[in-house]
Amino acid sequence: MPNTFALVVLWAWPVFCVLAFRRLPLATGLSLAMIGGYLLVPPAISVNLPLLPPYEKRLASAVAGLLLVLMAPRPTPALARVTPPTHLPGWLPASIALRLCLLLLVMGALGTTLTNSEPLRLADRSLPGMTLKDAMAMILGSFGTILPFLLARKYIAATEDQERMIRVLVFAALAYTLLALFEVRMSPQLNRMVYGFFPHSWLQHIRGDGYRPVVFLQHGLWLAIFFTSALVATLGYARISVGGQKVRLLAAAAWIFATQAVSKSLGALVLSILFAPIALFFGRRVQLVFVAAITLAVLGYPMLRGSGLVAVDQIAAVTEQIDADRAKSFNGRLRNENMLLERVSEKPLFGWGEWGRWRVYDERGIDRTTSDGFWIITLSQGGWARYLAMFGLLCLPVLQLAFRRRHLDDPKAQGLAIALALALTANLIDLLPNAGITPLTWMLAGALAGRMELQPAAAVQPAPGTPAAPHSPYTPVRKTTSAWQPQRKT
Numbered sequence: 001m002p003n004t005f006a007l008v009v010l011w012a013w014p015v016f017c018v019l020a021f022r023r024l025p026l027a028t029g030l031s032l033a034m035i036g037g038y039l040l041v042p043p044a045i046s047v048n049l050p051l052l053p054p055y056e057k058r059l060a061s062a063v064a065g066l067l068l069v070l071m072a073p074r075p076t077p078a079l080a081r082v083t084p085p086t087h088l089p090g091w092l093p094a095s096i097a098l099r100l101c102l103l104l105l106v107m108g109a110l111g112t113t114l115t116n117s118e119p120l121r122l123a124d125r126s127l128p129g130m131t132l133k134d135a136m137a138m139i140l141g142s143f144g145t146i147l148p149f150l151l152a153r154k155y156i157a158a159t160e161d162q163e164r165m166i167r168v169l170v171f172a173a174l175a176y177t178l179l180a181l182f183e184v185r186m187s188p189q190l191n192r193m194v195y196g197f198f199p200h201s202w203l204q205h206i207r208g209d210g211y212r213p214v215v216f217l218q219h220g221l222w223l224a225i226f227f228t229s230a231l232v233a234t235l236g237y238a239r240i241s242v243g244g245q246k247v248r249l250l251a252a253a254a255w256i257f258a259t260q261a262v263s264k265s266l267g268a269l270v271l272s273i274l275f276a277p278i279a280l281f282f283g284r285r286v287q288l289v290f291v292a293a294i295t296l297a298v299l300g301y302p303m304l305r306g307s308g309l310v311a312v313d314q315i316a317a318v319t320e321q322i323d324a325d326r327a328k329s330f331n332g333r334l335r336n337e338n339m340l341l342e343r344v345s346e347k348p349l350f351g352w353g354e355w356g357r358w359r360v361y362d363e364r365g366i367d368r369t370t371s372d373g374f375w376i377i378t379l380s381q382g383g384w385a386r387y388l389a390m391f392g393l394l395c396l397p398v399l400q401l402a403f404r405r406r407h408l409d410d411p412k413a414q415g416l417a418i419a420l421a422l423a424l425t426a427n428l429i430d431l432l433p434n435a436g437i438t439p440l441t442w443m444l445a446g447a448l449a450g451r452m453e454l455q456p457a458a459a460v461q462p463a464p465g466t467p468a469a470p471h472s473p474y475t476p477v478r479k480t481t482s483a484w485q486p487q488r489k490t
Contacts, residue, residue, distance in 0.1 A: 003196030006042040010060055013041050017064035018071055026072050026087070027161035030065045031168035034148050034439045037061030039172060039226075042191065043218040044199035051133075053141035061439045062147035069151065087155045094453045095400070101392035105146075108350060108385030109138040116353035122365035130353045138354070138382075142390075148439040149393060149446035156443070157450025159413040162420065165447060166237045169440075170252055173230030176215060177259040180223060183213035184262050191216055207264035222438065224265030225430045228272045229423040229440060231256045235279040236419020240412055266322070267433065271426050279422050284405070287418050291425040292402035298428045299395045302379055302387065306341055333433060336370050344380050351383035374431040394441065397448035398424060404452065417451050420444050 017037070021029035038061050046056035053059060093099055113135035120127040156165050179190060188205050191214060192198050200219050205212040212220035231253055238249035257276070260269055278290055297304065304310050312334055320327035339360045344351060352358035358380040360369045371377050379387045398421050401408075408414040424444035430436055 001197055002042060002045045006045060006195035006197075009195075010041055010045065010047070010055070010057065013037050013060045014064040014067050018067050021068060022071060022073075025161075025164060026068065027156045027164040028168060029068045029072075030151060030155055031165045031443070033064035033068055034061045034151070034443060035168055035172050037064055038217075038439045039176060040216055042195040042199075043216060044197075051136070051140075053137065053144045058439055059144050062144060062151070065151045066147060069155065088153065088157055088450055088453055091150055091154060093153060093449055095396070095449065097396050098393060098449060101389045101396070104385055104392075105142050105389040106139055108382050108389055109135045109142065111350040111385055112138070112353045112382050115347060115350045116357060120357050122361055123363060124365045127355050127357050130355070130357075134354065145437075146393060146442055148442040149449070152443040152446030153450040153453075154446075155450075156447040157454055159410065159416060162413075162416045162447055162451065163237075165443070166233050166416065166419065169230050170234050170237070170249070173227060173234070173256050174252055176223075176226070177256060179215045180213040180227075180259055180263060183215060184211060184264075187211045188214040188220070190214075210262075210264060212264045219436075220263070221265055221268070221430075221434050222436045224260060224263055224268030225271070225427060225434070225436050226438070226440065227256055227260040227263070228268045228275070228426050228430075229444070231260065231272050232275045232279050232426055233419050233423040235276055236415065236422055239280060239419070240415035268430065271429060275422055275426050279419065284414060284418055287422065288402040288405055291398050291418075291421045294425050295395045295398045295402075295428060298375075298432065299391055301375055301432060302341075302384075305337070306345075330433075332370065333372050337373065337376050339369055340371065340376050340380050344383065347383060349383045350385055351379065351381050354381060372435060373433055374435040374437050377435060393449075394424070394428060394445045397421075397445050397452060398428075400452045401448055407452065413451070417448060420448055420451075424448065 014033075017029070017033040021032050024032070037057060041057035041060050043057055046054035048054050088094075092102065113130045113132060117129045117131070119129045152165075156162055183190060188198070188202075188211055194216070199214065199217075205214060205220050213223055214220050215223055217223050217226070234249055234253040234256065238246050238253065241249055253276075257272060260272060263269075278287055282290070301310070305312075316327060316330055316334070319330050340358070343358070343360055356367070359367050359371070362368050371380070375387070375391070378390050382389075401417055401421050405414065408417060421444075424441065427436070427438075427441045427444070431441075
């Protein structure tokens, strides 16, 4: 059970962020509030609120970011003329495709409710049907989940703001390596020592004669993929840096990788080994083709998996050669995914909803399934409507960047955007075997979406006789300009 301090931190985090980060640049404060909240607020505890989604660490991080935005000092008109704001207007993306994903998120929740209104009878009990109240809870919960996306899209779109976000990510990862190394040596004890409980199964964090660290996250796998995202972003940032900053970033990346290597999470380590040379050595065209191909595969993964086009048998054979225990776990995941895919095929459009209705039960009413991947959970609960909505928001910004590379005519802006895209793509791959969807994942996607709504300032020509605008590196796309049309260089 969590101690009192855990509940105090959970509730006080938004207030602390407003008091501590309000005077910082807004992008820096947002990054510290949401990334820091994800890393420091206690996991696996939540408070149920009436008519609202459960209040837990991810929502606390998002609420902290929202409060920072609402309470940020407003620039005076004179200051705004000297330094134009770099944030985007409005809260909704300009991209028609992303707006359709948001609409599908709402309509899908309504469709799931209407198609699952009947009780589901099991051997010893029945699961309740869904009502419009459940639809409202699903919609509010979804928007609470994607709030970091909306905040990052609006306030972390410009080049200098994305640079601030990556700096916060590098600093957070370096600080977290010290805690992770403590748990590698002393066992995963920090969450118990600080918050009074262990957030997951202890046996899953014993690896051979050592331990897999957890720190203040839900599971050691989440810690490992965080290090992968931070490592890739650090290397991408180092790629466009010079002098002493480049050396420091490369040293930071080496330290993060070394920590991950001793953290005993094979899947995330393989992703780091795959993505690190791509981020550091390959040209930008190759990098964008790489992330676009992977993103398209993730977006269409249920169809690939259901049609047998994913070489799961070959992957299982390779895993067997590396580690028999991990091969057994991998095969167990495949069996459970097959059962869930067969069940969701009965309601492919809107899924089975919540209350455990989407799981597979035997004739005695016992749950036979173990769900790990975020993709199969999303597909089972909300069908293709929810899957395309959620993964569309995550994947489309990467595809926009890949197909509109010339939209970014500034090398630094392009380099930072590609660093974010690589970090996001590594996280997208991890969403197939695991459910590590985090505020950082949504922030990366939102920052990319916002970046693609900005156009070079040179592309916006002032009207004849109008004085030149003060220098600003980027200008928001006007409503009359299609967000899908590349801007011509002048």
